[in-house]
Amino acid sequence: MTTLCSMTTYDSSAVSAYAVPSSGAPLERTTITRRPVGDHDVLIEIKFSGICHSDIHQAREGWGESIFPMVPGHEIAGIVTEVGPGVTKFAVGDRAGVGCMIDSCRECANCLAGNEQFCLDRSVGTYNDLDKKGEPTLGGYASHIVVDEAFTLRIPDGLPLDTAAPLLCAGITLYSPLAGQGTGPGKKVAVVGLGGLGHMGVKLAHAMGAEVTVLSQSLRKRDDGLRLGADHFYATSDPATFEELAGTFDLIVSTVSAPLPLDDYIGLLRAGGALVNVGAPEAPVSLNLLSLINGNKGLIGSNIGGIRQTQEMLDFCAEHGIGAEIELIGADRINEAYERVLTSDVRYRFVIDAATV
Ligand SMILES: [Zn+2]
Numbered sequence: 448m449t450t451l452c453s454m455t456t457y458d459s460s461a462v463s464a465y466a467v468p469s470s471g472a473p474l475e476r477t478t479i480t481r482r483p484v485g486d487h488d489v490l491i492e493i494k495f496s497g498i499c500h501s502d503i504h505q506a507r508e509g510w511g512e513s514i515f516p517m518v519p520g521h522e523i524a525g526i527v528t529e530v531g532p533g534v535t536k537f538a539v540g541d542r543a544g545v546g547c548m549i550d551s552c553r554e555c556a557n558c559l560a561g562n563e564q565f566c567l568d569r570s571v572g573t574y575n576d577l578d579k580k581g582e583p584t585l586g587g588y589a590s591h592i593v594v595d596e597a598f599t600l601r602i603p604d605g606l607p608l609d610t611a612a613p614l615l616c617a618g619i620t621l622y623s624p625l626a627g628q629g630t631g632p633g634k635k636v637a638v639v640g641l642g643g644l645g646h647m648g649v650k651l652a653h654a655m656g657a658e659v660t661v662l663s664q665s666l667r668k669r670d671d672g673l674r675l676g677a678d679h680f681y682a683t684s685d686p687a688t689f690e691e692l693a694g695t696f697d698l699i700v701s702t703v704s705a706p707l708p709l710d711d712y713i714g715l716l717r718a719g720g721a722l723v724n725v726g727a728p729e730a731p732v733s734l735n736l737l738s739l740i741n742g743n744k745g746l747i748g749s750n751i752g753g754i755r756q757t758q759e760m761l762d763f764c765a766e767h768g769i770g771a772e773i774e775l776i777g778a779d780r781i782n783e784a785y786e787r788v789l790t791s792d793v794r795y796r797f798v799i800d801a802a803t804v
């Protein structure tokens with residue numbers, strides 16, 4: 448009898464992957480071992496895997512010590528090909544996604560509130576981390592991954608898997624602050640930076656019904672911004688922008704990791720407005736607190752979103768036909784893609800075709 452199963456045979460001790468062998472070294476094709484499919488695990492045949500800027504930070508130890516060899520990748524979309532006996536949410540053949548985390552304590556106040564990424568014990572990263580048994584976690588630049596169903600997302604039928612993959616990190620990173628700050632009709636929202644994160648912010652804020660402005664260094668990407676759903680597009684290199692837009696926005700989401708002149712940007716908020724930062728500058732930034740005091744303004748950080756909200760985001764994207772703008776590449780081009788991400792030479796997310804891994 449034939450079963451509706453994977454086209455390729457699966458050997459848990461010989462899973463194809465691309466790994467970074469040591470800090471800063473180029474990625475190389477290799478094989479890795481995945482854990483056996485446990486009671487509550489699903490085995491996913493990966494179809495597409497996005498390249499996130501944080502993959503590069505970690506491969507090059509830009510954020511501190513990493514674990515090598517490293518298989519990066521936390522924007523994973525694929526098909527379930529096996530389920531453990533205790534799995535209730537997934538069946539073989541289901542479309543599934545995995546984002547930035549694969550485990551947490553599940554019982555602390557933050558986990559119970561649906562913010563597993565802030566687990567008071569610790570959330571386990573999809574790669575460059577140790578799982579609860581102390582084994583290094585290996586991410587999505589691979590043919591397969593084994594993940595607990597509690598940290599596996601459903602990718603709705605309406606979403607193509609390739610453009611859905613980046614939603615698992617870039618999408619939720621923008622959806623969470625936009626939804627959390629009440630983005631909707633009548634609200635004026637600015638997105639700072641039109642890259643992998645920013646372009647998702649424009650699409651999502653537009654779909655939520657807000658009036659959307661892109662604040663970009665130059666007008667170079669203006670046509671793209673307007674096509675993606677922005678109503679206005681301004682260059683931050685032009686000082687007139689900060690005069691013209693003073694006191695305008697209910698919400699500004701900054702996606703840039705370069706240090707911004709925060710006081711200037713806070714000056715663009717109306718009274719009671721908030722600036723949410725999702726970019727992560729490596730050095731401290733300066734701020735005159737009077738910028739916040741004068742106008743009851745908020746400065747907020749935001750880091751991805753919990754599992755429940757990530758599912759909500761995927762469902763929202765399916766309903767509104769939203770995916771990432773991607774450049775699909777073969778795995779042999781990952782190293783080249785890394786260099787291009789560093790020079791912002793991608794519109795707007797590289798996605799690896801996992802069939803080539
Ligand atoms: Zn990411």
Ligand SMILES: [Zn+2]
Nearest residue numbers: 552555558566
């Ligand atoms: Zn917890």
